[in-house]
Structures are given as structure tokens and as C-alpha cells.
Amino acid sequence: MLVNVEDHRRQARRRLPRFVFDYLDGGADDESCLRRNRADMEGVTLTPSCLRDVSGIDPSVTLFGQRWRAPIAVAPTGFNGLLRPEGDRLVARAAAAAGVPFSLSSASNVRMERIGADSRGERWFQLYVMTDRSIAEQMLERARASSFTTLILTVDVPMGGNRERDRRNGFRLPFRPSLATLFDICRHPGWLAGMARSGTPRFANLGRDEDAGQSAALQAALLSRAMDRRLIWEDMAWLRDRWPGPIVIKGLLHPEDAVRAVHAGADGIIVSNHGGRQLDAAPSTISTLPAMVAATAGRLPVLVDSGFRRGSDVVKALALGAAGILLGRPILYGLAAGGEAGVRAVLDTFITEIETTMTLIGAATIGHIGPHHLVRPS
Numbered sequence: 001m002l003v004n005v006e007d008h009r010r011q012a013r014r015r016l017p018r019f020v021f022d023y024l025d026g027g028a029d030d031e032s033c034l035r036r037n038r039a040d041m042e043g044v045t046l047t048p049s050c051l052r053d054v055s056g057i058d059p060s061v062t063l064f065g066q067r068w069r070a071p072i073a074v075a076p077t078g079f080n081g082l083l084r085p086e087g088d089r090l091v092a093r094a095a096a097a098a099g100v101p102f103s104l105s106s107a108s109n110v111r112m113e114r115i116g117a118d119s120r121g122e123r124w125f126q127l128y129v130m131t132d133r134s135i136a137e138q139m140l141e142r143a144r145a146s147s148f149t150t151l152i153l154t155v156d157v158p159m160g161g162n163r164e165r166d167r168r169n170g171f172r173l174p175f176r177p178s179l180a181t182l183f184d185i186c187r188h189p190g191w192l193a194g195m196a197r198s199g200t201p202r203f204a205n206l207g208r209d210e211d212a213g214q215s216a217a218l219q220a221a222l223l224s225r226a227m228d229r230r231l232i233w234e235d236m237a238w239l240r241d242r243w244p245g246p247i248v249i250k251g252l253l254h255p256e257d258a259v260r261a262v263h264a265g266a267d268g269i270i271v272s273n274h275g276g277r278q279l280d281a282a283p284s285t286i287s288t289l290p291a292m293v294a295a296t297a298g299r300l301p302v303l304v305d306s307g308f309r310r311g312s313d314v315v316k317a318l319a320l321g322a323a324g325i326l327l328g329r330p331i332l333y334g335l336a337a338g339g340e341a342g343v344r345a346v347l348d349t350f351i352t353e354i355e356t357t358m359t360l361i362g363a364a365t366i367g368h369i370g371p372h373h374l375v376r377p378s
Helices: 005-015 018-025 032-042 087-098 112-118 133-145 164-169 179-186 189-198 216-225 233-242 255-263 285-296 311-319 329-361
Strands: 061-063 066-068 072-074 102-104 123-127 150-154 247-252 268-271 302-304 324-327
Touching (some): 018 164, 018 179, 087 329, 112 133, 123 133, 133 233, 247 255, 311 324
Parallel strands (some): 102 123, 123 150, 268 302
Antiparallel strands (some): 061 066
16 A cells, blocks of 8 residues: 555556666765755654644645645656656646646657646646757747646756766666666566557657657757756846746755846746756755745745655745745656556645644644744754
8 A cells, every 4th residue: 555655656666677767766976965855854843833723724825826726736857758658648637636736847758739638737837948949939839829827947957967877777868778777677567568558758849840859869969968058047038028927947046046036037936956866965955945035035936846755844845935845756656656546646645744734733724834833953
């Protein structure tokens, strides 16, 4: 029986070949940031407020003009088709059923038009700006036409992080597995059968047409080496001209950048270290969150991701001033373990744990959660 995120992680590990699980689970360099995200999260504790009316618990929030069932959203994650065929589509449907936003990555494996036609939930689109900005422009045009409401601009990937698990496994595109990897693949027949039916996942949204630019080698080169390193704060004007809805900047950790985001006209920011997959020396997001909230001074919503595994973690971030939390790996553990039902189970678990934590700390609504619930060391 899978009752929490770690159960789904263990099930994902059993179902996936090692190179796939390591791609999902791994971080950069020594994976210190990956561990720091969890260690610092566990170091935050909550003090209950007792004798409060918690006969009815409402975890809903309203952000960017939309009501969320709970203060969580699905983070943008790439290459989900490697975990399950049609992975992006399955995650989008589960998020819609749970009443929370879904974010589609530029590195997704399902066309955004299919997501737009298939899912009735709130949909966000995450953008990587590559050297050829016409790629970004055509994706923005198509995302608008497919009724995506909010744009996430990810800014912490001028190049890919040093992910040594992937290097040891020889995982790169085009993929040329070793004999050991082929043997491991054969030991996971369920995963292999799915890949045999669906074919190798492709980065479906880089070309305007469904069959354009589908060379795996070309797409890998675009994603790994062709990010636009000239992108600067002043380019927000270029982006604003092409996107009429809310723009949220993802990947900020420095308070000065939070202030710059306000001045650049961003509608929100996401405090993120990319789940420990980029700069291994980066701080945990939960530790830098209070400074980011203070820097924005309430002028825009501050969201956060990286290291969240429990509903109580979500409540900790809310007490530190976050407006919402994005979930990445937990969603993918659920996808790998059980497909759409697995994702829905993970989301339901988070919502149940949020409601339980709210009840136990005496907070009937999200607005009742605050700094007074935090234990601060003397």
C-alpha cells in the first residue's frame, strides 16, 4: 500500500531502469543541495495554536485570479514521457481532477495543443529562452492559442548542471545504452513494453509543426547547449510584448533578484534551486525564502519549490510567507509508480496532509497560517 511520497518513490525505483530513475532522482555534483533541501526543511518546526475552531478546514487559495483547491501546483518537469508514455498528458489530467494548476515544460513530450484540448484545468506554460528566440516566440504564440493562462520564465539554466549519475549511466541524447544498461532494461518489462508501444520520447514543442525538428540529436543540442546566455532583466519587455497574462520568474534565490523582478514587472516569482539539479552549492529554498519574501515586501506573490515531500512542508513554507508551493519530483514518483492514478494519489496525499497539519496547528484557513506558528531557535 502506497501511503506517502516515499512509498511512491520506492515503487518508482522498482519499476524504472536505473538510468531512468537516476535521471528522475539525481542532483548535481555531490548532491549536497539535494540533501540540504530536505535537511533544512526538516529543521523547520511548527508550534500549534490550541482551542481554535477547526471544525471546518479550507485549504483553498486564490492566486493570479484563479482559485486553487490547495496552495500547491504541479511544477514544470521535462522528459516525462521517459517515465510513462503520454506522461505530460496524464499529469495534466490528474492536476485538473485535483483542482490545482499544471505547468507544461518547454522540454515536454506531448504537444501543448493536445494538453489544451484534453485538460480542462488551469494550465501554465514554462519557457526556456534559447539562442534562437524565434523558438520561444512560436511556443508563446501556440501556448496562448491553447489557453495556457500563466507563463513561467525559468532563468537558472544558462547551461545544464553537472549531473554525474546521468554521466555514469551514459544517459544522453541520442541514447546509446551499454550492455549493462540493456540488461537492466530487460529486467523492467513493464517499462520496456510502454516504451515499445510509444517509441522514444521526443521534445514535442520545439517545432511549430508536429514533425518539425524531431531529430533527437538536434533537440538535445538545442536544450543542452543553446540556451540564450544573453538573456537579461531588460528582456522582460520583449517577453511582456508577447504574453498578455501573468509572468512568473522561476529560479531566483538572491533577494536582489527578487527586487529586480518587482521592478521588471513580474507578476510573481518562484524561489527555486531546480531541485538541486543545477548549482550544487546553492542554498536550500526553505532557508532563503524569508529573505525573498522580505525583499518583495508584499508587492508580488512569492512561490517556492524544491525539497517538498509532505503536506506539513507546505504549511512550513506558508508560515514563512510563501503564497504557494510547486511540486516536482513527488509528482513524477507518482507518475512512474502508477500513471495518472499515481499522480492523483500523490496530490490527494498532499492535500490531506495539509488539512491535517492545519487542523493540528489551529488554522482553519490558509490566511490563519503565519509566523506565529514557527519555532525559532533561541
